[in-house]
Amino acid sequence: MTMPAPPSPVHWRLNPEVYRLIGMRCKDCGHITYPRRKVCPKCGSFNTENHKLSKKGTVHTYCINYVLPPEIEPPAPIAIVDLEGGGKFQGLFTEVAKPEDVKIGAKVELVLRKILTSRGIAMYGYKVRLVEEG
Template structure:
């Protein structure tokens, strides 16, 4: 990931900062400039809850190059306690441990490295609780 884009996305990737539309109340994650529900441009910052449950998941066995060492690994859609759904890796578990409906918690982890000499990109992943 290019450094400037990684830097711009730090608030959402590190601290789960989302935006709540002041007009219709929709929570947008990742944040957007215009609310897709009502077209408003007025938002307030909200922090997403760290706990949620797995809505669905898949196991990746053939991965992009930077994730090859991690196969097999799980990617899930997680519904957080406030109803926001996010796509995230589920780690510290075996594929056979996962079931739809599992409770998870978001944790701060290394996502990828730009090779051995580039920047290290951090963000959220889920672990079973």
């Protein structure tokens, strides 16, 4: 069985969603979603525009994954983040000493990191990092 080729770095660089965090904002109801869609998932409107997402937010919910692709070492906390100004982002945590440190409501920021290497091609994207409060 052959594995599909991983997408090239150029593909990701040219996609505004991945590195520039461009989501979608509905001009009718104001709902913000990421990744972008052609139709607003809240009201069904096609009247949408690009929306630059914040890199700051709070943990909406999370889980700690133990079954992952071989390139990612478990345990790996994965969060859904409520972004400041609207929108949600789902991603792996980075730089977490203990998975127990992750809490619902914790302040986080999105940071660009290597997600994994597949067949010699490094794939980058945003990960979630806890922010020190104080």
